[in-house]
Amino acid sequence: MKQRGLPFLSFVPGLLIGAAVTLHVLPGIIMGRAMDRIESLGGDGESVRHAPRVTAENQTIVRSSPDILYSVCLFDLADGPMRIDVTWPADGNYASVSFYDANTNNFSAISDRGVNTGSTSLMLTQWTEWLTIPNLRNGADRQVNAPTKTGLVLYRRVIDASTDLDIAEAERQGFTCTQMADQ
């Protein structure tokens, strides 16, 4: 009886450790694959990819919305902070810039509702840099501290039946991501 029970005592810790480690690393793997897919699609300008309106034929990310215009840039803060500029819609529709770390967490978001001006500039820095140099804003309106070195920044903008798509397209060109020189 004792001899049959002993192997079970080794199996259960293995099961728990295997499950815990997999749960911990899986989001990072899925995020990494998504970032690779986005990177392989190339970008307009320096680093931003302004994706075409989502259809069944061009979708790359699960549960994308055809009612949203998406633009995305990847970040790697090992090369220094990144400056992000965004122009908000003039027609009053929802728009936001959201930040995702390498583990898929949406660690920060700013939307048109939270600002009083037509455009906003942000400086994205590494959390570890913030610990040693609290203010790295460099003239930007806001500073955002990333918990991981890599991740992505996503611009969303609602397009509805009355949206002038040419104007919406021109406005989202105001979403730019610029890698700053290493500080």
Next chain:
Amino acid sequence: MMLRHALTFIAGLFSGTAMVVALVFSPGEIGGVSNGPWITNPQIGSSDANPLTRALVARRGLLALNREEAVYFTATRDSQGHNLTERCAYEIIGQMPPTRWWSLTIYDEASFLPRNGRNRHAVSQTTARTDASGRVIIPVGQDEVGAIFTENAGLFSLTLRLYHPDPVVLEDLDSLTFPRIDRLGCEGET
């Protein structure tokens, strides 16, 4: 004896890994709190999400916003509890929760827009039909303007996005009335 323990431990590791992968990649939804057929998880997009929720969101709702920006409700069943399937036609009818803007989108079992040659995957606040009392009416499964087309969707889900929802959506979900999902009929039914 040591070798036997080591092999059993390794078997446990593989089993734990396989169990989690099967759970995360299964067709099931993320789960959470519900109002009728509409289910949401307050931890979507949050850094406070537990490891299982984070993994499920990474698989089925990658790049979701946190709840201050948007709340996502998903329905995989109609109001009578039957799975949503392309074999049936539905009508969504009722009041949408108070929010700045909403949209409703169909996804197939792999969480992608179904490929069917139509661009009728979504209806929004500005495109939905309403009746005299302000109730939203959205046909699902019909091939007509203002409807959500379901061909090639298989067993599908509907995601309701609420951008900048009113605080009551976050604080007192049970007090709200969501639209019903009524099944009108199915293929082969007389």
